[in-house]
Amino acid sequence: DQQVKQNSPSLSVQEGRISILNCDYTNSMFDYFLWYKKYPAEGPTFLISISSIKDKNEDGRFTVFLNKSAKHLSLHIVPSQPGDSAVYFCVGNFNKFYFGSGTKLNVKP
Amino acid sequence: DADVTQTPRNRITKTGKRIMLECSQTKGHDRMYWYRQDPGLGLQLIYYSFDVKDINKGEISDGYSVSRQAQAKFSLSLESAIPNQTALYFCATSETGRNNEQFFGPGTRLTVL
Numbered sequence: 001d002q003q004v005k006q007n008s009p010s011l012s013v014q015e016g017r018i019s020i021l022n023c024d025y026t027n028s029m030f031d032y033f034l035w036y037k038k039y040p041a042e043g044p045t046f047l048i049s050i051s052s053i054k055d056k057n058e059d060g061r062f063t064v065f066l067n068k069s070a071k072h073l074s075l076h077i078v079p080s081q082p083g084d085s086a087v088y089f090c091v092g093n094f095n096k097f098y099f100g101s102g103t104k105l106n107v108k109p
Numbered sequence: 110d111a112d113v114t115q116t117p118r119n120r121i122t123k124t125g126k127r128i129m130l131e132c133s134q135t136k137g138h139d140r141m142y143w144y145r146q147d148p149g150l151g152l153q154l155i156y157y158s159f160d161v162k163d164i165n166k167g168e169i170s171d172g173y174s175v176s177r178q179a180q181a182k183f184s185l186s187l188e189s190a191i192p193n194q195t196a197l198y199f200c201a202t203s204e205t206g207r208n209n210e211q212f213f214g215p216g217t218r219l220t221v222l
Contacts, residue, residue, distance in 0.1 A: 043213030
């Protein structure tokens with residue numbers, strides 16, 4: 001039973017526009033969420049995180065929003081760049097890390 | 110040099126063979142993890158270790174075993190490989206404490222024929 005779900009396997013966006021990656025979770029015990037980015041032939045790398053007591057965290061072009069009542073979070077990338085093309089994993093944390101299945105983002109020049 | 114290294118990077122083996130995947134880290138982290146990734150799925154936790162004397166099963170530990178030889182080394186073994194263990198395997202480390210990000214190795218692509 002997947003506790004973290006990323007229902008969009010892929011997303012295509014034009015360079016300069018906003019990319020919005022969505023994530024839903026079922027475990028209300030999660031107290032921390034992370035986003036990882038993965039390029040082919042490499043391991044995932046940490047991108048941004050948010051505590052469950054917050055509803056927004058921003059780091060440069062990346063912003064994560066958390067809606068606890070809806071058990072939903074999203075990652076916004078503005079403006080999107082071709083180098084952002086990668087697979088993005090949403091992760092919930094409660095004692096252990098639970099990964100979503102990932103969304104492959106393609107940013108077109 | 111990479112902080113988290115995995116060997117081998119690619120391995121093809123046959124059903125029934127014993128195989129070991131190795132992970133080393135230079136980050137000085139106490140916590141280490143083994144994950145597998147299957148196509149269309151996220152990373153699933155196989156085993157994790159919070160220090161040298163602490164080993165815990167993850168979501169999908171059946172068919173696997175681990176050894177934490179030192180703070181810096183954590184190996185994953187498949188005692189008798191089977192084809193549905195064909196996957197991408199990742200090792201990761203993190204600092205002690207809650208909510209610390211994980212640092213991943215580059216992965217090992219394992220194929221069991």
